[in-house]
Amino acid sequence: MPSAGVASLRDAECSAKSLACLTPSAGAVRHWSETAISEQVLLELARLATAAGPASDRARDLLGVLRKMVPFDGAWLALTDRSGYLPLASLDLDASVLAYLGGPKTAHDIEVTGADRSGPPLSPSDLPYPARDLPTWAECLIPAGIHEGLGVALFEPGGRHVGFLALLSGSREPPTVATRERLATVTGLLAQATDPMRSLTTTSRLVDDAFSGALLFEDGRTDPLPGLPDDELLRMPSELVATVRARLFDGEAHTAFLWPRDSSADIPSYVRVTYLAVTGLPLLGIQGIVMLSSAKPLHKLTLRELEVLGMIVDGCSNQQIAHKLVVSMRTVAAHVEHILAKLSAPSRTHAAVRAEREGNYLPAASTGAK
16 A cells, blocks of 8 residues: 555566666666666657756656666655755655655755765665654654665766755565666766756857856855856956846847957956856746857947947947046047947947947946946
8 A cells, every 4th residue: 555655666576667868888788678668768768868848857857767677666856956965756645744755854864865976876775773763754754654675875976966866665675686776877877967067057048258157046045157267357256247137127138249358458358258148047046158268359439448349238328328437528539430330330239239239348337437
């Protein structure tokens, strides 16, 4: 009879499906032939692992396939977060169990047992003390009729901790060695398939020569963008990041502009800042990504002309620009004339459109202009 916390075990005689890798070795296929793994199943798993769309959808589909390879009564898959774990997908667990697993006590228990480190799947039977000594088991799982299981941390190939997977069972029998080995074999693929940063890595490639990047979160914090090194311009508190955020309030999903690397030098150097909004990651609270790249040819525009061009992009009139720069209207008119000539633009509007498209202007915050 199934326990109150988990649904009954699905048909254990279904053909097991391998999540080992997209092109499994011949040895692995021979080993799993005992569980009737078919080539069609492997192709289906490959399709799921590389499918587009939200990570939560892929995760739930993969759990369904995993069940036929590693039988379980209930499953919980969560992503790592600074505060603990964020539930991503689950199968056949009561709402009360899911609420507890997503709380701080479970995160603490995962840490104290070392289950958050890279290694083979762990079972309660591996602990040097009874599972009921842990709050998660004593207060949640055992009362729900769950007595065994396997837990494993998920790491992407670069070593970044992606999440945690728990496969739970109402049986009191510890998982077999074969079950542990099958699960261990597929954890890398599960991490890659459910990694929410995967889409961001693809997006970051839109900026060919990006040398640094950061994730912008809705709560105001930033994190380095996986795959790109950190840069001092993006470290908080960052006026550059504040400028990007200010432009987001204008509803921009994409923006690019220049930022001075060393404006005090005889020949100022610049980096190009590119912001791309991110959709489909509400769970993690990621708002977008900002990347730094080398500044392409600037059409021989001077520092002052780049400043004036930034004010034109912001819709300032010559009179407003003169006031902000504390110069005469004639001086501003001369700057605008030079800008139009260098950009081969017939009007201020054309110049502004081209500057925005190429990211070839300095926003007011980068120059101190108000």
